[in-house]
Amino acid sequence: TWILPEMRQAYLALARQRVVHSVETWVDGELVGGLYGLNLGRMFFGESMFARRSDASKIALAALVCLCRERDIPWIDCQQQTAHLASLGAAPVSRQAFEAHLASHVTQAAPGDWSYHPGLWERLQDTGQPPAQRL
Numbered sequence: 001t002w003i004l005p006e007m008r009q010a011y012l013a014l015a016r017q018r019v020v021h022s023v024e025t026w027v028d029g030e031l032v033g034g035l036y037g038l039n040l041g042r043m044f045f046g047e048s049m050f051a052r053r054s055d056a057s058k059i060a061l062a063a064l065v066c067l068c069r070e071r072d073i074p075w076i077d078c079q080q081q082t083a084h085l086a087s088l089g090a091a092p093v094s095r096q097a098f099e100a101h102l103a104s105h106v107t108q109a110a111p112g113d114w115s116y117h118p119g120l121w122e123r124l125q126d127t128g129q130p131p132a133q134r135l
Contacts, residue, residue: 003048014038021114023064025056032056035064037076039114041106044068045077061088063116066123071111075101 014020021044024034033056035049044064051057068076077098078090093101 011036018110018114023060023067023116025051025053025059025063027053027056034060039073039110041110042073042108043075043077043102043105044073046079058088062124063120066120067114067116069123070120071113073111074105 011020019038019040020036021039022034022036025032030052032053033049033051035046035057037044037046037048039045046064049057049061064076068074078085081090081092
């Protein structure tokens with residue numbers, strides 16, 4: 001309800017420029033949940049999530065985490081501090097830390113390929129450490 005026609009047009013234009021991306025959860029041909037956001041450099045800024053079925057947005061967020069890990073995007077900006085996002089691993093950062101991270105990551109080259117492959121689910125458990133250190 002808060003997405004005005006002008007916003008929709010702006011986001012569609014950004015999508016054509018490959019800046020806006022959606023991650024969707026589909027079941028039997030029906031869109032049941034998802035999220036969208038902006039990719040600038042090596043940052044992803046989540047804009048909105050929705051679910052028409054239980055946990056559908058969580059599946060989309062998990063897929064986004066896998067994709068970001070594969071594309072060397074270390075942070076997803078959730079923009080809000082909620083119990084729901086905290087339960088999924090989100091944690092607040094100070095403004096100073098956020099601005100420092102932006103300065104070093106937004107200017108880096110953005111990943112060109114945002115297509116998803118089911119094999120990326122392995123990245124959900126990837127801690128970035130060698131296997132022996134994941135214990």
